[in-house]
Amino acid sequence: MVDSFIGEIRLFAGRVTPANWHDCDGSTLPINNNQALFTLLGTLYGGDGRTTFGLPNLMGRIPVGAGQLTGGQNYALAGTGGSSTATIALTQMPNHDHSLMASLKPASTTSPAGAMLADPGDDFSMYVTYASTQATIAMATDAVGFVGSAAPHENTMPSTAIRYIISLSGLFPQQN
Numbered sequence: 001m002v003d004s005f006i007g008e009i010r011l012f013a014g015r016v017t018p019a020n021w022h023d024c025d026g027s028t029l030p031i032n033n034n035q036a037l038f039t040l041l042g043t044l045y046g047g048d049g050r051t052t053f054g055l056p057n058l059m060g061r062i063p064v065g066a067g068q069l070t071g072g073q074n075y076a077l078a079g080t081g082g083s084s085t086a087t088i089a090l091t092q093m094p095n096h097d098h099s100l101m102a103s104l105k106p107a108s109t110t111s112p113a114g115a116m117l118a119d120p121g122d123d124f125s126m127y128v129t130y131a132s133t134q135a136t137i138a139m140a141t142d143a144v145g146f147v148g149s150a151a152p153h154e155n156t157m158p159s160t161a162i163r164y165i166i167s168l169s170g171l172f173p174q175q176n
Helices: 035-041
Strands: 009-012 021-023 028-030 052-054 102-106 115-119 127-129 163-167
Touching (some): 035 052
Parallel strands (some): 102 115
Antiparallel strands (some): 021 163, 028 052
């Protein structure tokens, strides 16, 4: 791969990493063999700064442009964030309710379609045909309870794994 800047990161679909490139896997490299790249990265991504320095770790991560969003979050160079799982708290959900329609009339059908719960009879009927003119009565506050748990769920968008590689040699980038 010719004409790359030292420290340039590219996507690469091959099975092996090309010569003079390294996977962006968070590895630490010796400074004495990679002086130019160390000059650019320093210890932004790890290492002790005396004998080693770290490469960015983009395995299972999505790069985000560094900088301050207008009125929003600051993404510092080499900073990390986010999570592959998320837990939704009650405070993050919009106000809503789950109405339960029921009737004191005797049940007349076994099908819930177009019907509501009713006073069950001696057979297997549990529902009565819904009529919007029926009076509503508030249920006891302890009649309906919370469901669910605070367990996290997967929060990963559809994706395809591909390599991020960083150039170890090439043109040294000049500042503007």
